Amino acid sequence: MFITVIHAVLYAGKQLKQLRVEDDDCTGNSKEMIISSPLLKRLILTASSSTLVGNAATLLSVLNKDAASQGDLQNLFNVSSGHFPEVAAASTKVQMEKDKLDLLISQYRKQLRMHNLEFLSVSGSTHLIELPSDMRVPSNWVKINSTKKTIRYHPPEVLKALDQLMLAKEELTAACRAAWDSFLDGFGKYYAEFQAAVQALAALDCLHSLATLSRNKNYVRPVFVNDGEPVQIRISSGRHPVLDSILQDSFVPNDTNLHAEEEYCQIITGPNMGGKSCYIRQVALIAIMAQVGSFVPASAAKLHVIDRVHTRMGSSDSIQLGRSTFLEELSEASDIIRNCTSRSLVILDELGRGTSTHDGVAIAYATLQHLLKQTRCMVLFVTHYPKIVEVKNEFPDAVGAYHVSYLAIKNTCEIAESESDKSVNYNDQNEITFLYKLVPGMSDKSFGLNVARLAQLPSSCIARAAVMAAKLEAMVNTRVGSSLIQHSFTKTDSTQNKGEIQKNSATQTEYYSREDLTEAYHELFQHLKIALTETDSSKCSEYLKRSRNVAAMLMKV
Numbered sequence: 001m002f003i004t005v006i007h008a009v010l011y012a013g014k015q016l017k018q019l020r021v022e023d024d025d026c027t028g029n030s031k032e033m034i035i036s037s038p039l040l041k042r043l044i045l046t047a048s049s050s051t052l053v054g055n056a057a058t059l060l061s062v063l064n065k066d067a068a069s070q071g072d073l074q075n076l077f078n079v080s081s082g083h084f085p086e087v088a089a090a091s092t093k094v095q096m097e098k099d100k101l102d103l104l105i106s107q108y109r110k111q112l113r114m115h116n117l118e119f120l121s122v123s124g125s126t127h128l129i130e131l132p133s134d135m136r137v138p139s140n141w142v143k144i145n146s147t148k149k150t151i152r153y154h155p156p157e158v159l160k161a162l163d164q165l166m167l168a169k170e171e172l173t174a175a176c177r178a179a180w181d182s183f184l185d186g187f188g189k190y191y192a193e194f195q196a197a198v199q200a201l202a203a204l205d206c207l208h209s210l211a212t213l214s215r216n217k218n219y220v221r222p223v224f225v226n227d228g229e230p231v232q233i234r235i236s237s238g239r240h241p242v243l244d245s246i247l248q249d250s251f252v253p254n255d256t257n258l259h260a261e262e263e264y265c266q267i268i269t270g271p272n273m274g275g276k277s278c279y280i281r282q283v284a285l286i287a288i289m290a291q292v293g294s295f296v297p298a299s300a301a302k303l304h305v306i307d308r309v310h311t312r313m314g315s316s317d318s319i320q321l322g323r324s325t326f327l328e329e330l331s332e333a334s335d336i337i338r339n340c341t342s343r344s345l346v347i348l349d350e351l352g353r354g355t356s357t358h359d360g361v362a363i364a365y366a367t368l369q370h371l372l373k374q375t376r377c378m379v380l381f382v383t384h385y386p387k388i389v390e391v392k393n394e395f396p397d398a399v400g401a402y403h404v405s406y407l408a409i410k411n412t413c414e415i416a417e418s419e420s421d422k423s424v425n426y427n428d429q430n431e432i433t434f435l436y437k438l439v440p441g442m443s444d445k446s447f448g449l450n451v452a453r454l455a456q457l458p459s460s461c462i463a464r465a466a467v468m469a470a471k472l473e474a475m476v477n478t479r480v481g482s483s484l485i486q487h488s489f490t491k492t493d494s495t496q497n498k499g500e501i502q503k504n505s506a507t508q509t510e511y512y513s514r515e516d517l518t519e520a521y522h523e524l525f526q527h528l529k530i531a532l533t534e535t536d537s538s539k540c541s542e543y544l545k546r547s548r549n550v551a552a553m554l555m556k557v
Contacts, residue, residue: 006056006194047201052193084179086175220295220298236301237300254436265395268383268402269389281347346379396533449469524550524554
């Protein structure tokens with residue numbers, strides 16, 4: 001690895017020296033393209049200095065690259081250079097012992113009167129004398145192995161010479177190890193120079209990759225606003241840099257508009273697998289790419305210098321530390337709250353999903369409220385809790401509700417939960433087309449059964465889940481309707497005492513306080529107020545629809 005790196009530095013340095021780097025002595029007569037960027041100039045000069053190239057060539061001249069690639073320490077050093085006398089002496093001794101062994105064969109040819117006799121190597125054993133099994137040999141010859149017709153021997157002189165050769169090789173190995181340690185110690189004086197060169201080459205490689213990608217994928221140069229302007233992120237037709245390369249023309253771009261004095265928080269809802277997480281990731285990646293000086297995947301981008309990008313996404317635990325997934329999730333959220341500033345970008349994906357619905361909604365709502373009120377940072381908040389969108393009532397100008405669009409063809413099917421139960425209708429959303437476009441408004445469905453089908457859960461499980469979902473939805477609607485009816489009864493019959501109301505309603509619904517009905521009316525007028533002041537026609541329409549729904553329920557009372 002060491003030699004590979006030095007060789008790469010040498011090769012890159014020679015190539016970079018061919019570039020023209022602008023300097024004070026440049027006459028301007030050359031028609032060649034010169035490099036004027038201060039950053040590129042500094043990196044190229046660092047990675048191609050004459051001293052660096054010379055030192056790299058010197059280091060490689062005393063080492064054997066082929067031996068290094070094979071891990072052969074004994075042949076690693078070029079002893080002919082004269083830099084390693086101990087290794088040269090040990091190598092000479094090894095060669096002398098090998099020559100002594102090879103010369104012994106002539107002695108055995110005469111002794112056995114076999115002019116064609118040669119040493120044989122079998123299964124790792126070298127310098128064997130192979131003779132017919134019926135041939136007599138001296139008694140001090142050591143039998144090593146045999147076949148049906150032959151026997152292989154080591155004469156005593158060979159055994160002694162092999163021991164001497166092994167000792168010489170061990171001395172060579174020790175000398176090579178000492179030489180390698182000495183070589184690395186000597187390299188210490190070049191370490192800082194080579195480290196700077198490697199870092200410069202890494203930066204050049206990164207810049208070249210980003211430049212090539214930007215050119216091939218039509219990235220644009222981001223525009224940074226001055227520090228005196230409000231913090232903002234405005235992206236037109238932004239794309240996820242990874243998925244855009246994979247999906248090519250199939251990727252659906254989205255716009256992003258966050259501004260410290262306007263809307264600086266987006267609450268994003270929508271179906272599972274609809275593209276919510278992809279959208280917030282793409283905003284974070286575009287912001288980071290812009291900060292490092294890269295062009296970005298968008299048709300236009302204007303943003304402020306961001307001090308941090310905080311993320312809370314996915315799920316993980318630390319079982320060995322006794323920390324649950326939910327604890328890890330909240331620890332990350334806590335870290336974000338403590339460290340983010342008004343110049344930060346925060347993306348939160350489904351915060352609060354690791355506990356009960358009520359606790360999860362409460363924690364998510366409180367966290368988002370703190371970020372909006374105390375920190376006033378830019379926030380992208382993905383959730384499946386529609387209740388979270390109500391934070392817009394507190395921050396009508398700062399918060400926008402959005403959802404990833406889709407088309408759903410609902411096929412109503414009838415399934416019986418059991419033989420004794422009545423049949424229940426449910427929406428079998430088996431044809432959902434994700435449009436992946438972020439649009440204003442809130443999505444009230446997550447289409448979890450669709451994901452269950454994609455995951456190939458058994459059809460019986462999906463049918464059972466559909467029945468339970470239909471029952472739970474019916475129960476919620478019944479409670480809401482009963483609550484409003486009971487409130488109306490309480491208000492119109494104020495002369496009737498509370499005990500009679502509770503008694504008469506015992507067979508219908510429980511008693512509700514008048515304050516709940518007042519809250520419903522307050523919500524109606526709040527939505528109307530926001531609709532009247534909203535300049536965005538789509539958002540105005542959304543709040544008018546909410547007002548209409550609340551009014552329709554109150555009209556039934």
